[in-house]
Amino acid sequence: MKFRFSILSLFCAFLFCFGSLAAQETSVMVRALAKDAKFIGSSIGGAKVIIRNAETGEILDLGLTSGSTGDTKLILQTPKERYDKLTDKNTAGFEAKLNIEEPTFINVEAHAPINKKQAKVVSSTQLWVIPGKDITGDGVVLEVPGFVVDILSPQTHERINASDELSLKANIIMMCGCPVTEGGVWDANQYEVKAIISAEDKESREITLNSTDKPSTFAANTSLEKGYYTITIYAFDPVTGNTGVDKTNIIIN
Known part of the structure; x- marks a missing residue:
């Protein structure tokens, strides 16, 4: 036992x-x-x-x-x-x-x-x-991979008069938050930043945004006719293939 x-x-x-x-x-x-x-x-x-x-x-x-x-x-x-x-x-x-x-x-x-x-x-x-x-x-x-793209202007569903100039502005950073600046480690001159502006009854067009004095900020101005618009802003690096996109919608009175 x-x-x-x-x-x-x-x-x-x-x-x-x-x-x-x-x-x-x-x-x-x-x-x-x-x-x-x-x-x-x-x-x-x-x-x-x-x-x-x-x-x-x-x-x-x-x-x-x-x-x-x-x-x-x-x-x-x-x-x-x-x-x-x-x-x-x-x-x-x-x-x-x-x-x-x-x-x-x-x-x-x-x-x-x-x-x-x-x-x-x-x-x-x-x-x-x-x-x-x-x-x-x-x-x-x-x-x-990618960029973080934030549209700063125009604001979502903003109403803008057709007689006013439309300000396009976006913040572009690396996915880690690192800044994009002219001549910097992440050189703004290397990246293509454009806005695609489209509406149901109008032909789409592209506008180039250029870097500004403020780090990571790209801007351009344009004007639009009356209508409902979708604005897509993208950043693209032809060297690495990094790409980022943001979208918003506005109303032109």
Whole structure:
């Protein structure tokens, strides 16, 4: 009887130890890197990170990236060799904590920038995660392409007299919030910024917006006949392919 009890005790202890080893909390660092720019963090509201079990769809963890956009020189202006890091302890990221009992194939998504609905895109990848094998350092880096474009003028559903000049103005920034300026790291002269003005009964036309003295601000003036108009302002970088768009509607009396 004692022998049976001892065997049973050993078996239970084995199961307990095995279970505690298998169900280890596993850390995965996830970062969102704006294409041709820096990391998406606290200054623009962060990127929403969602990690799912790729087979079942179960959400294993989610949260927002937080921290700084990182070191401009390190990210953009320093030649990289194998294993060189792009980040430091202050660089924006989200450290996910996964409670997994076996090697798990996961989907990692970054929705960014989370607070700019017209600019938000989803970047994703897949990978295996092993219980207890943390993924740290730069971690999983998801590239987020595009520009954030905000139309500043005219305002949505604004009524403007046909006799008045129409002011077109937009704010253009990188997806990390980095500014666009003439001759800057993100050179305004490199980007094409245009307004497409359309109405149901009129032919569409394009107007070029030029950079102003204020960082990230592009502007132009025009005039319109009476009607209901949709104004689409876009930014395009012919070098990287980065593109951003915003739209508004106005009434010309």
